[in-house]
Amino acid sequence: MAENSGTDPSVDANVDKNAAQDGTMIVVTVKTPKDKEEIVISEDSSVAQFKQEISKRFKATQEQLVLIFAGKILKDGDTLNQHGIKDGLTVHLVIKTAHKSTAGSASPTTSSGAATPQASSSSRTSPAAASSTGGGAGVTPAQPANILSGLGDLSALSGLGMGSSNFMELQQQMQRQLMSNPEMLSQIMENPLVQNMMSNPDLMRQMFVGNPQMQQLMERNPEISHMLNNPELMRQTMELARNPAMMQEMMRNQDRALSNLESIPGGYNALRRMYTDIQEPMFSAAREQFGNNPFSALGSNADSSGAQPSRTENREPLPNPWGPPATSASENRATGTSTSSTSTGGTAPNLSNPLGINAMGLGNGVFSSPGMQSLMQQLTENPQLMQNIMSAPYMRSAVQSMAQNPDLASQVSPGSTPSQQQQQFMQQMLQMFVGGEPPSQTPEVRFHQQLDQLNAMGFINREANLQALIATGGDINAAIERLLGSQPS
Amino acid sequence: MAFCVKVPRSFRLLEELEEGQKGVGDGTVSWGLEDDDDMTLTRWNGMILGPPRTIYENRIYSLKVECGPKYPETPPFVRFVTKINLNGVHNSNGVVDTRAVGALAKWQNSYSIRMVLQELRRLMMCKENMKLPQPPEGQVYSN
Numbered sequence: 323m324a325e326n327s328g329t330d331p332s333v334d335a336n337v338d339k340n341a342a343q344d345g346t347m348i349v350v351t352v353k354t355p356k357d358k359e360e361i362v363i364s365e366d367s368s369v370a371q372f373k374q375e376i377s378k379r380f381k382a383t384q385e386q387l388v389l390i391f392a393g394k395i396l397k398d399g400d401t402l403n404q405h406g407i408k409d410g411l412t413v414h415l416v417i418k419t420a421h422k423s424t425a426g427s428a429s430p431t432t433s434s435g436a437a438t439p440q441a442s443s444s445s446r447t448s449p450a451a452a453s454s455t456g457g458g459a460g461v462t463p464a465q466p467a468n469i470l471s472g473l474g475d476l477s478a479l480s481g482l483g484m485g486s487s488n489f490m491e492l493q494q495q496m497q498r499q500l501m502s503n504p505e506m507l508s509q510i511m512e513n514p515l516v517q518n519m520m521s522n523p524d525l526m527r528q529m530f531v532g533n534p535q536m537q538q539l540m541e542r543n544p545e546i547s548h549m550l551n552n553p554e555l556m557r558q559t560m561e562l563a564r565n566p567a568m569m570q571e572m573m574r575n576q577d578r579a580l581s582n583l584e585s586i587p588g589g590y591n592a593l594r595r596m597y598t599d600i601q602e603p604m605f606s607a608a609r610e611q612f613g614n615n616p617f618s619a620l621g622s623n624a625d626s627s628g629a630q631p632s633r634t635e636n637r638e639p640l641p642n643p644w645g646p647p648a649t650s651a652s653e654n655r656a657t658g659t660s661t662s663s664t665s666t667g668g669t670a671p672n673l674s675n676p677l678g679i680n681a682m683g684l685g686n687g688v689f690s691s692p693g694m695q696s697l698m699q700q701l702t703e704n705p706q707l708m709q710n711i712m713s714a715p716y717m718r719s720a721v722q723s724m725a726q727n728p729d730l731a732s733q734v735s736p737g738s739t740p741s742q743q744q745q746q747f748m749q750q751m752l753q754m755f756v757g758g759e760p761p762s763q764t765p766e767v768r769f770h771q772q773l774d775q776l777n778a779m780g781f782i783n784r785e786a787n788l789q790a791l792i793a794t795g796g797d798i799n800a801a802i803e804r805l806l807g808s809q810p811s
Numbered sequence: 812m813a814f815c816v817k818v819p820r821s822f823r824l825l826e827e828l829e830e831g832q833k834g835v836g837d838g839t840v841s842w843g844l845e846d847d848d849d850m851t852l853t854r855w856n857g858m859i860l861g862p863p864r865t866i867y868e869n870r871i872y873s874l875k876v877e878c879g880p881k882y883p884e885t886p887p888f889v890r891f892v893t894k895i896n897l898n899g900v901h902n903s904n905g906v907v908d909t910r911a912v913g914a915l916a917k918w919q920n921s922y923s924i925r926m927v928l929q930e931l932r933r934l935m936m937c938k939e940n941m942k943l944p945q946p947p948e949g950q951v952y953s954n
Contacts, residue, residue, distance in 0.1 A: 353838045355860070388871060392831050392843015393856030395871065406847055412834025414841050416860060416871065 348409035350402075352376055352389075354417060363402070365409075370398040382417045390414040765792045772798050781805055817920075823883050824852035827924050840928035842876065853878055855924060857889070859932050865941035867895075870948060874931075876924050886918035889927055894950040896943045897934060905952040907931070 346365045350372075351358060361375050373384045380387075389396040391405050391413045407413060766773070769791040775798055776787045786805055794800035831842040839862070845854040857874035861867030873892040879885055889912075891897075891905035899911025909915040914922055914930040934940055 351834065353834050355838050390841045390858050390871070392828075393841045393845075393858045393874070394843060395858070395873070406832070411832045414834060414838050414858075414860075418869065 348402075348407075350407060350409070351412040352379075352415045353412050354380075354415045366401060366403055368398070369396045369400045369402065372396075372402060373398065376415065380415070380417060382419075386418045388416040388418060390416065769796055772796055772801065776801065776805075818883070820878075820880070820882055821852060823923075824878060828852070830923075830925065836925055836929070839932060840925060842924050842928060845875070855887075857924065857928050859928055859935075862932055862936045862941075865935055866943060866945055867935045867941075870945075873951075874928070876927070878924070883920040883922070886915045886922070887924060887927065889915070889931070890952075892951050894946045894952060896945050897931075898937075898940055898943075899934065903952075 347362050348365050349360050349362050352361050357380070359376075359379050361372070361379060363372055363375055369389065370384070373387050373389065376382075376387055376389075377384045391407055391411075394405065396405060396413070765788060769788065772791050773784065773787055776791075777784070779802070781787050781802070783805075787801070790801035790804040791798075793804060827842070828844055830836075834841070839860045841858040843856055844852065845856045855876040855878065857876050859872045859874065861870040861872065871893070872895055875890045875892055877888040877890075879887065886909060889907040891900055891907065894905065896902070899908045900906070901908065907915070912927070912930055912934065914927050
């Protein structure tokens with residue numbers, strides 16, 4: 323049994339070695355959750371010296387090392403003797419890496435954006451490494467910001483091909499990040515800006531329609547377009563999107579319903595057909611733009627075109643925030659220079675426009691993160707990216723809604739009320755958009771065919787017809803329903 | 812009725828001390844005497860490494876374990892020194908609720924300090940705990 327009965331720890335009782343305390347080398351085992359090394363060290367060395375040896379063996383810097391023995395953290399200033407570390411004993415080691423992963427654990431933020439951890443490591447090496455215990459000032463809450471700062475560090479990422487290439491890709495990456503971090507997701511959902519956008523079915527619809535693949539899909543399956551045009555359904559979907567818990571419920575119900583379908587004779591075939599006809603193209607269409615299937619939440623009818631099993635949460639609203647926050651978020655930073663430069667800019671987005679449209683600001687706090695700002699900077703310097711952004715069809719309507727609602731804009735721009743300048747600026751931006759658009763016809767012209775049809779059907783009130791058509795985007799059936807719904811008969 | 816040998820308290824604790832120094836186990840928990848001159852072997856330090864893929868990841872939690880005179884017949888008192896938000900730990904002083912931790916509630920005299928620490932670490936990995944928001948690193952309970 324151990325003879326060091328706690329009387330005098332400095333008495334070496336464990337192994338037979340000479341009593342001389344001077345410079346006696348002892349072998350101490352250093353154990354990490356993954357690894358084990360034996361380090362030979364002088365008995366009366368300090369913890370700092372010990373760490374030096376360890377850092378060589380484990381290929382880590384001294385600041386990253388945290389040593390634990392007998393339930394105590396060993397401080398650099400202590401000696402091994404002080405803690406009673408003797409030959410043959412084991413000391414536990416924790417290596418703090420910049421990824422915030424210890425020698426054994428994995429970083430939670432390693433999602434598909436492989437670029438992110440690297441970028442984040444570069445931006446966080448100093449803070450993470452410098453601290454042993456106290457460090458990280460709120461390690462966890464910093465995680466969402468970490469994701470952004472990772473992405474925001476486009477300069478670091480440019481080498482990885484993310485720098486200037488594709489706005490869409492960027493978007494997707496962000497989305498994936500968001501998806502993997504539910505906290506952030508709920509943060510975003512709560513952002514009134516997002517909510518406002520989501521409550522605007524027209525906006526949503528435009529977004530969907532903008533996607534060319536979606537358009538194809540709609541042509542093939544008119545039911546889809548019908549669904550899109552039904553504002554009720556859209557609203558429901560958006561409600562669902564807002565509430566992830568409800569979403570999951572829906573999904574589950576849907577899954578169950580679908581699996582029931584299978585058991586019906588011939589049901590399996592129907593399911594399969596449904597999948598191949600509808601789901602695939604829709605999925606790929608959606609994935610291209612949003613990374614999800616926007617109809618996943620529509621559980622209304624299992625055999626309608628929209629239903630589809632087990633997608634992850636409906637992410638449809640997420641792409642929205644790209645547009646509006648950008649406009650005014652960086653207005654703040656734009657200040658004088660942008661106004662002057664934009665006033666000269668005519669149709670196409672002004673290249674030197676520091677307006678980082680691609681503001682990943684999905685939460686107010688997020689706007690002001692340093693990553694965001696650097697992202698904006700990146701954008702300003704990168705005209706290509708700007709153009710890509712501008713070409714996103716839903717941008718226009720997003721910006722419009724922003725312009726119309728200066729309150730919203732002020733929310734977006736962190737904490738500052740839009741000044742005169744900014745408002746002016748917004749106007750100009752709008753005009754820019756409008757100017758840059760292909761010649762937009764008035765709704766009357768666009769819908770004149772439908773108007774005629776409605777007329778023939780007996781809806782004489784041209785005004786009302788027009789309104790209805792505008793609201794439903796040209797869908798006659800939906801327009802009729804709207805008209806009928808509003809009439810007292 | 813099981814035929815169990817009653818090991819004297821000091822023997823048990825000395826054994827645990829040795830285990831702690833030798834690093835028995837997987838290295839995710841550590842324990843040792845708080846004061847090497849403590850002849851009663853009552854006060855112990857404990858250390859738990861926050862398990863990966865939880866909110867406790869990368870954190871090192873300090874604990875104080877007190878093995879009373881009736882140990883190992885009675886469970887030890889365990890108290891977190893580092894602030895933590897965990898079910899079963901009092902928010903105000905870090906005291907671990909005996910009834911909340913399985914090993915403490917159904918204590919056997921074959922259990923050890925190591926087991927308690929490992930159980931606490933397991934609790935950190937439970938679904939209900941693994942995402943609880945935590946106070947900033949480095950804060951300790953002040954009493």
